[in-house]
Amino acid sequence: MDTVIVTGATSGIGLAVARVLLKRGYRVLGVGRCEKNCKTAESELEKEYPGANVRYYYGDLMQQREVKRLSEALRRDINEHCEGKLYALINNAGCARSWYATTEEGYEQQFALNHLAGFLLAHYMLPCLKKGRGLIAMTGSGSHRHMKVRWDDIMFEKRYHPLLAYKQSKLCNLLFAVALNKRFSNDGIRAYVVDPGLVKTDIGFKDTGRLVRFVWSMRRRRGAMPQVPAKTYAFLLDAEPPEGGLYYRQCRRAGYSSRVTEKDADRLFELSEHLTGVVFGKET
Amino acid sequence: MNVFITGAAGGLGRAFAVECAKRGHDLFLTDIDNKRLDSIKNGLLRRCDIKAVVYPCDITQDCAVKEMMAFTEKLDMRFDMLLNVAGVDFEGGFAARESKQIIDIVKLNVEATLRMTHNVLAHRRRNLPFYIVFVSSLASMYPVPLKATYAASKRFLLDFSIALGQEMKAQNVSVLSLCPGGLPTTEQALNGIAAQGFWGRATTNRLETVARRTIARVLKGKRIYIPGVLNRTFSIAGRLVPPCVLARMLHGRWKKAQAKWLSV
Numbered sequence: 357m358d359t360v361i362v363t364g365a366t367s368g369i370g371l372a373v374a375r376v377l378l379k380r381g382y383r384v385l386g387v388g389r390c391e392k393n394c395k396t397a398e399s400e401l402e403k404e405y406p407g408a409n410v411r412y413y414y415g416d417l418m419q420q421r422e423v424k425r426l427s428e429a430l431r432r433d434i435n436e437h438c439e440g441k442l443y444a445l446i447n448n449a450g451c452a453r454s455w456y457a458t459t460e461e462g463y464e465q466q467f468a469l470n471h472l473a474g475f476l477l478a479h480y481m482l483p484c485l486k487k488g489r490g491l492i493a494m495t496g497s498g499s500h501r502h503m504k505v506r507w508d509d510i511m512f513e514k515r516y517h518p519l520l521a522y523k524q525s526k527l528c529n530l531l532f533a534v535a536l537n538k539r540f541s542n543d544g545i546r547a548y549v550v551d552p553g554l555v556k557t558d559i560g561f562k563d564t565g566r567l568v569r570f571v572w573s574m575r576r577r578r579g580a581m582p583q584v585p586a587k588t589y590a591f592l593l594d595a596e597p598p599e600g601g602l603y604y605r606q607c608r609r610a611g612y613s614s615r616v617t618e619k620d621a622d623r624l625f626e627l628s629e630h631l632t633g634v635v636f637g638k639e640t
Numbered sequence: 641m642n643v644f645i646t647g648a649a650g651g652l653g654r655a656f657a658v659e660c661a662k663r664g665h666d667l668f669l670t671d672i673d674n675k676r677l678d679s680i681k682n683g684l685l686r687r688c689d690i691k692a693v694v695y696p697c698d699i700t701q702d703c704a705v706k707e708m709m710a711f712t713e714k715l716d717m718r719f720d721m722l723l724n725v726a727g728v729d730f731e732g733g734f735a736a737r738e739s740k741q742i743i744d745i746v747k748l749n750v751e752a753t754l755r756m757t758h759n760v761l762a763h764r765r766r767n768l769p770f771y772i773v774f775v776s777s778l779a780s781m782y783p784v785p786l787k788a789t790y791a792a793s794k795r796f797l798l799d800f801s802i803a804l805g806q807e808m809k810a811q812n813v814s815v816l817s818l819c820p821g822g823l824p825t826t827e828q829a830l831n832g833i834a835a836q837g838f839w840g841r842a843t844t845n846r847l848e849t850v851a852r853r854t855i856a857r858v859l860k861g862k863r864i865y866i867p868g869v870l871n872r873t874f875s876i877a878g879r880l881v882p883p884c885v886l887a888r889m890l891h892g893r894w895k896k897a898q899a900k901w902l903s904v
Contacts, residue, residue, distance in 0.1 A: 419679065420679065420682070421675060421678070421679055455846065456846060456847075456848060458651075458654060458655070458658075458847075459679075459683075460649070460654075460676050460679035460680060460683070461679050461680060461682060461683025461686075462654050462657065462658045462680055462683040462684060462687075463683060513848065630686055631686050631687070633682060633686060
């Protein structure tokens with residue numbers, strides 16, 4: 357049974373993806389922040405799909421030591437149950453913020469969770485991915501457009517604008533995917549970014565202020581249910597998408613910002629290695 | 641400059657650590673939580689060209705502090721600034737809390753702060769200015785029912801810092817008392833701010849701004865810093881309105897807020 361890790365899997369897009377994959381016979385390892393929500397999601401999915409193979413792990417992916425701890429638990433699980441082979445890693449966990457907030461490392465939280473957490477998790481899971489199908493998918497956003505990386509202030513410490521920080525983090529998802537494909541495609545690794553479109557999730561309600569909650573409550577009314585973008589992840593996992601595809605929406609290749617360049621991808625990759633203290637792909 | 645920070649792994653301590661690191665100061669960081677101390681150390685060293693030493697320590701224990709100071713002597717470290725950030729509060733009424741919790745507030749906020757100040761002063765760099773910041777609170781300005789012990793402990797720090805600053809002026813020591821309103825440091829703090837509704841949000845200060853302005857002010861020799869115009873206005877009420885009237889007003893406000901938030 358092919359095993360897939362899905363982060364942010366206790367609600368919204370992550371939970372919908374877990375459902376779709378279980379229905380298709382994948383084994384799902386869900387990751388969530390809160391133990392209670394993880395237990396609820398796990399038992400709901402076991403009830404909906406009797407006999408399905410699903411297991412949840414909880415931890416705060418915003419904190420790098422938690423990413424390491426979770427990775428060790430996930431690798432033990434994969435080594436024990438599927439011969440060390442990971443079919444796919446879906447970096448879906450993400451957040452939005454109304455005010456500047458930092459992680460234990462002092463990093464801006466949207467950058468830390470929406471990009472660095474996925475980067476670090478992919479690093480730790482790389483050996484298992486190389487043995488398996490090697491797919492890495494990230495939940496991106498159309499809001500990555502009309503944005504460039506603030507190289508001189510990537511944490512937005514000067515003149516913090518939460519929406520711009522979010523848009524930058526989504527641009528980083530694409531740059532990371534480009535860098536992964538450049539460096540590891542010969543090892544069988546393929547990275548994609550999924551644009552879910554406007555979706556009815558709770559991202560704008562978690563640890564945000566009144567204005568963001570109000571705006572999100574209005575915007576999400578026109579959003580699709582999470583089951584809609586979940587189909588794109590299943591499409592990427594089931595089929596072999598044509599070479600050269602990077603950004604997908606509604607099971608089709610989609611255009612993306614011209615600022616997604618190899619030069620910026622390399623620059624972000626090196627910076628991310630520095631900020632996480634790892635040499636990507638090298639086990640310590 | 642070598643800066644010593646207590647409570648360095650928490651929200652405000654971390655903000656101070658980042659601000660000092662951005663200014664190029666080397667750091668000695670202590671907190672009771674060694675895992676989070678390692679995290680902030682890694683984050684700082686990856687972004688700033690400074691030296692950062694971490695030492696997990698329970699500063700309420702005299703022998704633990706003595707060991708920590710012996711460790712700084714082994715490193716031959718002398719200090720230029722002390723940021724007394726470590727502190728604690730347990731929400732709710734006096735009689736409803738365990739007596740250990742009440743005593744722990746005083747042990748950390750008052751006793752441990754005095755212990756650290758005395759010890760680090762003895763390890764200051766000779767013949768150069770020395771700066772001390774005490775993290776007090778806007779709550780130090782009034783008697784606050786349902787936060788009585790916490791507010792009184794912060795009142796102690798406010799009065800003590802003003803007196804110490806005058807006493808040590810001739811020895812080139814500058815002392816500042818930081819008196820912020822709400823700070824979005826922990827989940828409990830965020831819930832408390834939300835439970836107070838508009839006034840909670842209006843009196844809350846951004847951590848990084850507070851850290852930056854506090855360091856700037858202590859270097860200029862300021863004695864008290866109350867972030868936020870609204871908070872400064874409220875602090876005046878603390879001097880003009882009779883304490884019993886203030887206590888009655890604040891009791892009503894905190895009773896409503898804590899009923900909403902502690903019942904969640």
